Amino acid sequence: MSNNILEMRDITKTFPGVIALKDVSISVERGEIHAICGENGAGKSTLMKILSGVYPSGSYDGEIVFEGEPVHFRTINDSEAVGVVIIHQELALSPYLSIAENIFLGNERQKRGWIDWNDTNLEAAKLLARVGLSDNPITKIVDIGVGKQQLVEIAKALSKKVKLLILDEPTAALNDEDSAHLLDLLRHLKEQGITSIIISHKLNEIKKIADSVTIIRDGKTVETLDMAADAVSEERIIKGMVGRDLGNRYPDHTPHIGDEVLRIEDWVVHHPSDHSRVVIHGANLSVRRGEIVGIAGLMGAGRTELAMSVFGRSYGANISGRVYKEGKEIKTNTVPEAIANGIAYATEDRKRYGLNLIDDIKRNISGAALEKLTKRGWVDANQEYVVAEGYRKDMNIKSPTVGAITGKLSGGNQQKVVLSKWMFADPDVLILDEPTRGIDVGAKYEIYTIINKLASQGKGVIVISSELPELLGICDRIYTLSEGHITANVPRSEATPELLMQYMTQEKE
Structure with a gap:
């Protein structure tokens, strides 16, 4: 009898003009920590959104089998009802509600039709203890750090009787201490029989914690590796992700200062x-x-x-x-x-400050230097398109058109849009704050190459x-x-x- 808690078979998902996933299959054993690796845009998050019901049954081809039974999730509530809970990279907590209110939001503990606050806070305290937090449950989310917020999300998942916990880039915004604590918690949950799927670009963390790793490249399953039996190294994972060896993760750089x-x-x-x-x-x-x-x-x-x-x-x-x-x-x-x-600053928080996520690539690229495209007070739309299309090709932004909404791009491609915006502004000094945060090794190499190119053009570059x-x-x-x-x-x-x-x-x- 199979020990798999999850099987996703031949999953195919298309968006207008793009095949996001093509016949992707993955099997996860009960009680293991299973990592999913791939470059930005490889389809990792799309696959997990299918599993959790964000993309409902019927919007993709293929089959999902959970605990031996075919399942058809049409909403997140459907997946959570059977014990599949996803924690997204952008945490979904309400900052001005308390920890307890967030944990039981939508799943309130009631007595005679009224919320039982004593029971709510008591049960929240028990869940916080399970994830290693001693904070008062009535503390507002806005008053705790990002590391603790991540743990509150896990406590929230535990309140839903989670069997399979999915974490998308859980340590991307955490410092080393908080990251180590989170990984220890996942090991502890494993001992309690909870299965985890972790998506991460931090290969050193995957090597420490994962029992197996599935590699996805260009929307297709490449392979699944047993981390112990195959003695998997970071270099081996990288080769699977990018389809080639990155013997040197940093491009050659000959300074001309x-x-x-x-x-x-x-x-x-x-x-x-x-x-x-x-x-x-x-x-x-x-x-x-x-x-x-x-x-x-x-x-x-x-x-x-x-x-x-x-x-x-x-x-x-x-x-x-x-x-x-x-x-x-x-x-x-x-x-x-x-x-x-002549000074430009590419923020560390590209989603909040660096980009307009609901606008297209074209307008994001032109945004910092519209005066270069303006004639008699009007923006030359044709020239704006030509400029953006040039950067799309030169920067290898993975999108069929510059009319695509920027928020739908992967993190690495969003970062390329940020850099394109400032390259078009043509500054003399470019300050890059965490330019490769949350992106994979292949995309990082491309960003490093762009930084070298800027320096070779005589720009002064500051990298935080x-x-x-x-x-x-x-x-x-x-x-x-x-x-x-x-x-x-x-x-x-x-x-x-x-x-x-x-x-x-x-x-x-």
Whole structure:
């Protein structure tokens, strides 16, 4: 008798002009942690949306068998009723409701037609204890961190008597400590007999936690590997994902560094709501033409705050200091002023701040430099299309047309749209904040290649990243930040993970 809790057989899903999945099959054993890997746009999330009823039965071809019985989920409620629960990458919690209210939202605990708040909070506390949280159930979601919010989502799943838990990029927005705690929790749930499917681009985490891994490439199943029996390495998974070996995950980069293009001196930034709190303390940094400069720091060190404060004072209060462009002092008090002075900032949160997800690719690309397409106060729509189509081809944005809605693209392709937007604006300095967060190794390589291309064109590029190997792989110099202080300026030739971490944890008196 099969020990499989789930079988998805010959799943095919099409969207207008695109075959998202073609005859994909996957089997998951009861009680295992099963990983699904693939490049952005490979079809991983689409497959899980089919399984959870987001894409209802009848909108795809193929068969789903759960616990030995064919199932036809038409809504998420249908899948949850049998114990299949999905936690999406963008958490679906209501920020101003309490933890307990979120856990039982839509599944309220009632007595005589009224919500029993004592029972609700008591049961919520029990579920929180199962996921390792000791927070008061009446605490609002807005008052807890992202790591704890992820655990609340799992507690919510446990309240629905989950048998198969699906997690889509569960650690993408978490720091190392929260990620480790989440992985430990999945192991604990496994011991309780709960099966998990995890979609992740973090191959080191998959190697640590997964019992087996199914690789999907271009909407097709490539293979399923037994992590223990096959002694699977990260390189082996990468080869399956991209169809080739990535012996070097970073493209060759020969720097051609010119004159200084940007310098920041004595930069001080106070917290926007607590003006007595200094977030950035007298920062000094510079970047030359053709140079890729990294900024490394632990969570809360002030990396994003520094970048946003320079880019039109998008963050902070009581900002002081000086910005020089090619030796001349400039003003960057507003975003238009920063752009006019040749500075661009690609945010770490592309979905919230970097893109208009309900608009098409074309308008997202042209958005930062519409004046280049404007004639007599009107945007030249034909020229806008030509420009966007050029970037679609050059940047290998996987979409049949620039009229496609940006929110429907994979994370890697969305990031390429962000970069296209700023490349069209033609800045002299481009600040990239976590440019490869949440995208796969193949798409990362393409982004690194684009960064190298920008540097070779004489741009000054600043890269903020939480991944030290990434900074070591692509940067010419690396600044380290600790508690709002720049603690070191390390040349590539001298940089090591150990040295950078030493400076990143250096305390200031």
